[in-house]
Amino acid sequence: MKTFVSSQAKCIRRMSDEAQMLRMKNNCESILNQEESNYTASEYVEFLISGKYKLFDILQDYIEITARIANVDLSEDNILFNKINSIRKNSLKKRFNNEVITEEESNFEKLMCYRHQAKVHWGIYAENSIKDILINDPEYILWCIINLDHFFIGNYVFAINVIRKSEYYLPAIEMNSIKRLIETEWKQEEGDCNIWGNFDAFEGDHLSWFNYNQ
Structure with missing residues (x-):
């Protein structure tokens, strides 16, 4: 037997999902704010670029949830x-x-x-x-x-x-x-073929191509 789901029920379910995402976003934001409060501005930047950012998973969740709430596609379908x-x-x-x-x-x-x-x-x-x-x-x-x-x-x-x-x-x-x-x-x-080398750049502009999160 086919189950019929009313448009009102779908709307309520969608609101519930959005509310849950919003709670998750606020929770992630609270954790990030608390972490940053332990440092001065320069110390926090140093901490982030050290590659030892222990809350990286929290940040990733925050980014993805923020995009989802705004209906922004971060995939190759964008x-x-x-x-x-x-x-x-x-x-x-x-x-x-x-x-x-x-x-x-x-x-x-x-x-x-x-x-x-x-x-x-x-x-x-x-x-x-x-x-x-x-x-x-x-x-x-x-x-x-x-x-x-x-x-x-x-x-x-x-x-x-x-x-x-x-x-x-x-x-x-x-x-x-x-x-x-x-x-x-x-x-x-x-592959490793570098076709991006023929332009003026400062030493250190390039990075290891697969270490974006460091």
């Missing part, structure tokens, strides 16, 4: 993934045919995860390291994630309270996550 992947493939095709590539295509070819010791070479913080920016103006990192095609960073930055409270937090999570997926796929396809 439209951004397909867009960036298409741009990248088009640029490779153009290079193979010795055609001129666009600035956007060139930027996405340089896509990489910036480590804390990397120095940026653009904007108001040129010559400053990622670490220094995180200490003095962490929201600028969100701007970089959203606005610079080649830039993404380890998820540890999303544990910082100032960043979590930013209106750009969710767009940055989405863009950062999709860029990570894209870059991982590219490296798997290309």
Whole structure:
């Protein structure tokens, strides 16, 4: 016998799921806030970049729940993934045919995860390291994630309270996550072949491609 579930029952169930996710998010946020309260701003950044962040699973849950509540897809089904992947493939095709590539295509070819010791070479913080920016103006990192095609960073930055409270937090999570997926796929396809080396970068800009969470 087929069970009939009314639209009202479905709505109640959905509200229950959302309420549960919201409770989980608030619980994760409380734990993250408590941890950060034990440090000064610079000490907390040092702690996060040490690679010994014991609450990483909590942070991952927080990121995923925040995205789910907002109906943001962090998988390869995200439209951004397909867009960036298409741009990248088009640029490779153009290079193979010795055609001129666009600035956007060139930027996405340089896509990489910036480590804390990397120095940026653009904007108001040129010559400053990622670490220094995180200490003095962490929201600028969100701007970089959203606005610079080649830039993404380890998820540890999303544990910082100032960043979590930013209106750009969710767009940055989405863009950062999709860029990570894209870059991982590219490296798997290309093997260890480095086609990203022909541009001006500071020493230390590149990292081990599979250690994003360190």
